[in-house]
Amino acid sequence: MAALKQSQIEQLTRKLKQDYQTLLREVREELDNTGDQHRIDLLNSEPGDAGDESLANALADFNVAIVDRQVQEMRDIEAALRRVGDGTYGVCIDCGDDIGFTRLQAYPTAKRCIVCQEQREKQYAQESHPKL
Template sequence: MDHKDLEFFRKLLNQMLEEAQQKGDNTLEEMTDSNEVFADPADRATAESDRSFTLRIRDRERRLIRKIQSALQRIEDGSYGICEECGEDIGVPRLKARPVTRLCINCKAKQEEDENLRGE
């Protein structure tokens, strides 16, 4: 991968990181601002369900942040864009679709096929 491509992905990943961190900060602010008291148990149950859903989203964002940071580290150490399974280059179109990927399309397809066979 040439320097121009690496800079493109560095900028893209930094932008993704900033957006994910802002979403996380907004989620935490919303959750700390909601100290409502509910007279109706159904309203309380709905609020708890919403809170649980928000926490699951926050957890997904936190995992995405770690993946983005890992991808940025791979750019720094020179391993970005190289499949961790087979060692081949990951195509630029795949990286544009999924900038945090660690596997080429063939190895990812094989991984998913193996997971389906195991029932995961």
């Protein structure tokens, strides 16, 4: 497999930066719009009961989960941009082989080649099953 061409790295870097800006905007909007407004609206409605409070808490938890996922994606992008900077972008962290351009187009923050990623997923899938 051939290493990435400079034009491919530039294309992927632009995509990473665009994705980062999109996520940053989404996080800001989520934080601006969320607050406790949903919870306050539900708790102030009459008559209130434990179900309303439970729904308000669930909405708050859901919003936190969304922001958490977005922030993790931003961290992954930052790490990919650091790999671009140090010249290791597109190189599998497990085996050292090149990560294919088509894989990076689909998943620009990929740290592993498809073979190593599949092996990792199989390993962790087996570890997640409880043993008696």
